[in-house]
Amino acid sequence: MESQNIVPTILAEILEKKQSKPLRINTRTTPLNPPNLDSTLIIAEIKRASPSAGNIGEIANPKVLAESYLQGGAGAISVLCEQDYFKGDLEDLREVKESHKEACVLRKDFITKQEQIAESYGFGADMVLLIAAVFVGQKNPYGGFGQLQRLYEECLKFGLTPLIEVHNAQEVDFIAPLQAKFIGVNSRNLHTFVIDRIQAYNLIEKIQAQNPQSKVIFESSLNCDFDGFVVGNLGFNGILCGSYLVRNQTPRVALENLKKALECGKKDSNVFYKNAFKLLDLPLGFVKICGITNVEDALMCAESLQELAIKGVECQAKEQKIAALGFIIEPNSPRFVAIEEIKRITKELERFPNILKVVVLKDDERQMKSALKLYREGIVDALQLHGITKAGWFGGVELRGANFAFYEVWNVESAEDLGEFVSPFVLLDSKSALGGGSGRKIDNKALESLMKKAQYLCVAGGVGIENVESLKKIGAKMLDINSSIESEPGKKDFAKLQSLIVKLKTLGESLE
Template identity: 80%
Template sequence: MEFYSGVPTILKEILDKKQKVVLRTNTRTTPLNPPNLDSSLIIAEIKRASPSAGNIGEIANPNALAKAYLQGGAGAISVLCEQDYFKGDLEDLKRVKESNPKACVLRKDFITKIEQIAESYAFGADMVLLIAAVFVGENNPYGGFLQLKKLYLECLEFGLTPLVEVHNAQEVEFITPLNAKLIGINSRNLHTFIIDRIQAYNLLGEIQTKNPQSKVIFESSLNCDFDGFVVGNLGFDGILCGSYLVRNSEPKNALTSLKESLECGKKDSNIFYKNVFRLLDSPLGFVKICGITNTQDALMCAQGLQELDKDSNQAQKIAALGFIIEPKSPRFIEIERIRAIAKELERFPNILKVVVLKDDKNQMQSALKLYQDGIIDALQLHGIKRAGWFGGVELRGAKFAFYEAWNVENAEDLGEFVSPFVLLDSKSILGGGSGQRIGLEVLEQLKSRVQTLCVAGGVGIENLESLKKLGAKMLDINSSIESKVGKKDLAKLQSLIAHLKNFNS
């Protein structure tokens, strides 16, 4: 976004006020402690407020919170120093550093002037945040790339570690000549303060291509341990987390658990999220054919889906097949049959395999065994009854790839969801596969809440165009391509694929 044309944005408002702040002096008495970039870097933030969340926490004693973070395994402490919108101060940074001289401390602020680097050093900072969005754009009033480069080099002169923050592909391209050692991807748009996690997740690949030397940190929208698992699974080198930790009554334990989830995600070799997030960001989106009951249909559908060429999207996978293990479903398939079909599907390595289950402990155990054995790529948790829980598992602490499917008739039917995206299915006696559709007006109401619109229930040729116009990024297809319940029809599949290909450009 080119916001220097005079269009007011939150970032512009912050920067306008920041220019009136007088530089301050101090004498540094603490040692420099650069961050350890050879292991996962957890940057825990001291943050009282924000333009989007309002007051987050009073934090009368920043030193005590910093100590809790360090005890929980934080590799660095981020201190928000902006006063008007975040209620921070350089004095907070100074006190935190002097109370924890061996800690690495980041000045998180809206830096535009060379003199602010010396100021950061004087007050005890070891790291400085440099935000690309401040400098990008035509007729930039803050000096554009040349000023960003000067600030970066000035940090190095003082021995400070710059954390260069980006939000979109334009900014990734903009900072590439810096050859930055440490880059942060902020999932929050600083102009609107709207979160877009999937866009942020997908930026990692671009940075790894253009800045292979960089360590990459994920910032903002971390709300539970599971978010740490996803970030680690995608390949991020660390996280910067603020609001979630500040609000937690036990920040030390919360940080320890978040770090464990990040490490667990790194160790999980499953690449479901990496592929699906790319698909969700592509013109066609993520296509899944559900209700597979036999080998013949599985191979036929996999062959048909091959025509949805996604090479241009750099995703190794192109679509998915779904297997339902709910015994009451007319499309139920036994666990051993899934294993046998998965073996046959090895000839189609670009097809993801998803097991679909209801809220049942036995089904959850069976599905997790398939996941742990590498038979399937993810779990579709269908029919959430209690937000944050499924099959006896607390989803906020989950350490496996999944997404939630909620049955909705009205917008109010969707509760709080944990997964990075949520599949919206129609309500019916079957709970899915009925061919019933969600009203377009209901989907329209839910768009801003789910951000990535994923739709099941009566998806077929007749409503493909209307769903795509509405912005649907995942289409879960089942009964519309069957000759009878549980049996896919070749002619209907071929017709569907032909229509889908029109959107893949």
């Protein structure tokens, strides 16, 4: 949890420069248009640059880009008005609003003064962004919660809709007394400008518990349609997207596809991501036992995994998962299991509703078709895609437009081996002739070098009792266990399994 006495680093620089900017006067001639909170809301952003990305795109005519967004189904237009770091201006906002009087327009800026609310209204804003991170912390130079509340109330006086932005659990607690109707979750830390999507994803449940009246918008790090699917699947009401749309050659089409993906994600009742992201953020992390080939082993592993249920992840409901089992449908694997056998095994596993079920496949169209059928029928919760041969594609499917839960597996020896991945997290396995299940380990130094690129360190290949502790020490958040607990390929060994579970439980308790 972050706690600053003063606003630090990049955010501090932006705010300091902002204080020297004079207030500007403009007489509003356009109607107020609040956002439609009853529909899927895409807030499409006009954004020229950022401190992290540098120049994003030249926008010579903001009203033309706004028109493309509106044609694509945008429910609101966000205009970045900060001049020094984002190369925006209030004139952009005025131009967009006057050209599209019926549109809802958001002023996205670093606001600290009540006079800036009147300024926003005068230039045509219908919504105003208020950033919690600006006001959090003891000895806050910008007035703390009291000033945030005054700004919020000032927005309401002018008929403007405040969008309150948070990026961590501390800020969710901080803004709770406002009972805001509209909350944005920024996956980018404005102090460091580092992205942590999974932390942001996990905030929605906390926000919904504290603010059941709120509509929740996901902000930043949207790079393809599939990101929209994930966000919708988690329960977000909408998204705010800038860089991805600005860079796109056909922003209208990109926005249409993103909106469809978001709506598709909302309709998908699968709970894999919601649970996987929670597990990844817990001290012990996400534990998966792979290579299950028969009912006996499945039940033995599921029963043993119950020992890993720790405070906060006990099976209180069907949706609350504690670990996963994996089923391999690659025919050449010594742990191959037929589709009909998977159905039989998963039927028996219904007595353990807190176990996730994952189908593991190679880059093959027939396997992909079979795996997707298992997913659509609710027999498995996710696909583990092993052996990516072309970034962004698998089994004849373009992953950037996927509408199912999956994560990728990349075989690596060094950071250079990890290509561009689409899934929210990526499992790292060792290189071998088999491609997986060989029991070969990835060198810990190589894993450390991969940490920044992968963000969440998820490890397969030779994971066993002798190295789980060292893997946790270097930051592993997912452990995929297979051959180390077998008496022979495809047959799990009870004694080895129990020894590993005891080790994992001890580790989990020490990390709590």
